[in-house]
Amino acid sequence: MEPAVASDGGSLRFAVGARVSCNMGREGWASGEIVATRYREDHWPPGKTAPYQVKLDLAFGGALIYAPADFPQVIRAELPSTFSVPEEDSNPERTLEVLHKEIVRLRDEPGVIHVSEPELMGVAEDGTELFVPRGDTGPWLVSVVIQGPAGSPYERRLRLLVKVNSAYPLTPPEVRVQSWLHHALVKQDGVVDEAAFAEALSKLEEDKSDDSASKLCRTMRAVLLLLGHPEQLSEIVDMDDVQDAAKANAKCLKTISEYGSLRRHQFLFNEEEAFSKDMFDPRFWTAYAANTAEAWSSILTEEASEVYSFPIFTEGFCKDFVEELDSFHASGLPARRPNSMNNYGVVVNEIGMEPALDRLVHSFLQLVAHHLFPGVGSHFDRHHTFVVRYKVGEDLGLDMHTDDSDVTFNICLGKDFKGAGLQFCGNQGAANHRHASLLYQHKLGHCVVHRGHRRHGADDITEGERLNLIVWTRNIEYRRSREWSRYNLQLQSSGYRQESGPPDKVCLSYTHDRDYGVFKEYKTQKMMQNCGRGWCPPRHAEYPDFLPEDAAGVNTGTDKRSTVEWFELGTNLLYKLFAKMGTPSGSKNQNLFMDRLLGKDVRSFDGGAYMGPGVAGADLGYQAQKEKERQLEKAQKHQEVSEFRRAASDHRIDKAMTKTDKVAQTISGPEVGPQVGPQAKKRMPSFVKVKSKEDVFDEKKEPDSKRARVEGN
Numbered sequence: 001m002e003p004a005v006a007s008d009g010g011s012l013r014f015a016v017g018a019r020v021s022c023n024m025g026r027e028g029w030a031s032g033e034i035v036a037t038r039y040r041e042d043h044w045p046p047g048k049t050a051p052y053q054v055k056l057d058l059a060f061g062g063a064l065i066y067a068p069a070d071f072p073q074v075i076r077a078e079l080p081s082t083f084s085v086p087e088e089d090s091n092p093e094r095t096l097e098v099l100h101k102e103i104v105r106l107r108d109e110p111g112v113i114h115v116s117e118p119e120l121m122g123v124a125e126d127g128t129e130l131f132v133p134r135g136d137t138g139p140w141l142v143s144v145v146i147q148g149p150a151g152s153p154y155e156r157r158l159r160l161l162v163k164v165n166s167a168y169p170l171t172p173p174e175v176r177v178q179s180w181l182h183h184a185l186v187k188q189d190g191v192v193d194e195a196a197f198a199e200a201l202s203k204l205e206e207d208k209s210d211d212s213a214s215k216l217c218r219t220m221r222a223v224l225l226l227l228g229h230p231e232q233l234s235e236i237v238d239m240d241d242v243q244d245a246a247k248a249n250a251k252c253l254k255t256i257s258e259y260g261s262l263r264r265h266q267f268l269f270n271e272e273e274a275f276s277k278d279m280f281d282p283r284f285w286t287a288y289a290a291n292t293a294e295a296w297s298s299i300l301t302e303e304a305s306e307v308y309s310f311p312i313f314t315e316g317f318c319k320d321f322v323e324e325l326d327s328f329h330a331s332g333l334p335a336r337r338p339n340s341m342n343n344y345g346v347v348v349n350e351i352g353m354e355p356a357l358d359r360l361v362h363s364f365l366q367l368v369a370h371h372l373f374p375g376v377g378s379h380f381d382r383h384h385t386f387v388v389r390y391k392v393g394e395d396l397g398l399d400m401h402t403d404d405s406d407v408t409f410n411i412c413l414g415k416d417f418k419g420a421g422l423q424f425c426g427n428q429g430a431a432n433h434r435h436a437s438l439l440y441q442h443k444l445g446h447c448v449v450h451r452g453h454r455r456h457g458a459d460d461i462t463e464g465e466r467l468n469l470i471v472w473t474r475n476i477e478y479r480r481s482r483e484w485s486r487y488n489l490q491l492q493s494s495g496y497r498q499e500s501g502p503p504d505k506v507c508l509s510y511t512h513d514r515d516y517g518v519f520k521e522y523k524t525q526k527m528m529q530n531c532g533r534g535w536c537p538p539r540h541a542e543y544p545d546f547l548p549e550d551a552a553g554v555n556t557g558t559d560k561r562s563t564v565e566w567f568e569l570g571t572n573l574l575y576k577l578f579a580k581m582g583t584p585s586g587s588k589n590q591n592l593f594m595d596r597l598l599g600k601d602v603r604s605f606d607g608g609a610y611m612g613p614g615v616a617g618a619d620l621g622y623q624a625q626k627e628k629e630r631q632l633e634k635a636q637k638h639q640e641v642s643e644f645r646r647a648a649s650d651h652r653i654d655k656a657m658t659k660t661d662k663v664a665q666t667i668s669g670p671e672v673g674p675q676v677g678p679q680a681k682k683r684m685p686s687f688v689k690v691k692s693k694e695d696v697f698d699e700k701k702e703p704d705s706k707r708a709r710v711e712g713n
């Protein structure tokens with residue numbers, strides 16, 4: 001591609017119309033098209049521009065964003081992807097023929113333990129829609145088990161999925177790590193970072209002795225390089241991130257290894273032995289053996305719309321499982337807690353049970369989900385599996401929330417208890433999301449299954465002790481489809497529908513709702529810390545006659561402002577201060593910023609952390625959220641000071657701006673031409689999103705007066 005020559009004479013790597021991938025931080029890379037070069041926002045100082053404005057593809061949310069720097073770490077030419085199959089390159093027979101040959105060779109590759117035959121995916125996406133693959137369309141998955149690189153914190157059996165489409169080997173495969181691991185180059189959903197993968201492949205290509213290796217063999221070698229020697233990719237990798245993740249991973253492996261000799265029921269850790277026929281309720285096994293719609297329907301109870309229950313485990317199995325958890329608990333070994341509100345549960349994937357649980361999830365639960373939720377439930381990439389534990393005198397219940405999962409399974413393991421009903425309300429963002437739909441009573445050995453976006457919470461336990469096994473599943477195909485992006489847009493503040501009326505008391509969340517104290521009393525001091533700090537409903541979605549806590553006379557404390565107020569106070573300065581640091585930098589970005597704050601209703605998939613403010617805990621997700629809040633708080637204080645000295649405020653802000661620009665300048669270097677070398681290694685800002693005119697879900701339907709209030713301007 002010819003470099004675009006900007007009007008000021010500087011050259012850029014891409015021209016308008018170029019297809020690019022944009023680094024969206026933790027969300028990974030998103031594809032789109034350059035729609036403008038030397039992009040400017042009205043309030044920026046004269047001469048300041050961002051190199052590109054990009055319109056993201058619909059599958060990635062469809063928003064307009066801008067690139068703060070012309071670096072490969074921030075924006076790069078779109079790599080051919082497994083889901084955009086050029087029509088003329090599609091040749092399924094050739095693909096399968098090549099694959100079969102390559103699989104045979106891959107089985108002899110050092111470090112490779114097992115390679116499956118290619119299997120058609122249960123469901124796949126074509127960049128916008130989900131479809132059911134056929135033999136003449138693909139894509140296929142090859143499951144590979146490898147031994148992680150010796151001497152690295154990843155020295156264990158790792159399960160990978162290699163996705164190939166019908167243009168393979170002309171298009172590259174996509175590698176997804178199914179096993180749970182912490183690695184800076186493995187994204188939250190398990191997909192190996194495409195840029196790092198491409199770089200690792202090109203490093204291997206420099207080795208001429210490797211010429212004869214098949215594409216699949218090279219793929220595995222690239223994965224091993226990336227896991228074992230990320231320092232070889234240091235030009236595009238932040239080594240601090242690599243080391244942080246490696247430490248977290250090493251900690252998990254240490255716990256697994258130390259608990260190895262203390263296990264009470266060894267079979268629970270063995271993928272062949274756990275979850276054999278006699279562990280299952282005979283009704284479940286019969287349905288599983290038949291695996292027909294009728295068979296599954298016969299054991300399923302529709303408890304409410306999109307909430308189902310079914311028997312799954314025998315009492316004996318539940319007892320063994322609970323004994324194992326008690327024994328882990330007694331060992332005192334460190335392990336991640338499921339969330340910051342559950343101090344006695346544990347992430348069972350990280351105590352050595354993952355291989356066995358994989359079998360439960362992929363061989364059994366997947367079949368149920370496919371039957372109940374065809375599409376989203378037809379393919380699982382990863383699962384986050386943990387046990388929650390409640391007892392009088394310890395944790396009692398769980399606040400209203402939604403899960404960061406596509407389909408959630410919740411299985412009651414015991415022990416004896418009273419209370420602890422599971423309250424369901426509506427789907428997040430819907431007009432009735434705070435209206436009760438079901439109070440489900442857990443039953444030993446039974447599973448309740450629901451979509452992650454359903455608002456739900458656990459009532460307090462009143463007697464005994466309760467342990468439940470929770471499985472959160474995620475389907476990358478679904479999350480790349482239009483259905484997901486539409487839904488995702490709907491989740492953003494502007495997508496919240498106006499609530500139809502006051503909430504049902506049982507659906508109130510003390511960590512999220514702005515009117516909790518209007519209807520309910522905060523029972524504990526800890527709960528009270530959330531008072532006045534809620535965000536839900538967003539202002540434009542308030543029901544008629546809505547009263548937030550302070551307006552209703554609830555004492556929210558002297559020193560507190562709601563997150564929404566913080567937002568309004570802090571945005572002005574924040575926008576300027578963080579212009580080049582991945583946070584919104586202009587009035588057009590307000591929507592995104594609100595959305596980030598509002599996203600707190602969702603518990604994160606990797607941390608399992610509650611993202612709500614005021615909740616103590618040590619999860620990574622929670623810490624990240626806390627950090628954001630600290631930044632906000634800092635910015636707010638700063639703002640108040642500058643308001644106090646109003647006369648000088650413009651001057652001060654300009655000064656702050658100049659300072660930030662200087663920092664940004666050292667990060668981004670001169671805004672001309674491709675950049676490599678020392679500056680490129682600095683932590684790079686992610687993309688900055690600008691609200692697109694046409695992409696906000698049904699936004700036009702909102703009355704102007706309400707919208708003005710949401711955006712606070």
Ligand SMILES: O=C(O)CCC(=O)C(=O)O
Pocket residue numbers: 338388398403410422456457458468470
């Ligand atoms: O305690 C329960 O049954 C619900 C747990 C739950 O919803 C969760 O951990 O996400």
Ligand SMILES: [Fe+2]
Pocket residue numbers: 401402403456
């Ligand atoms: Fe949940």
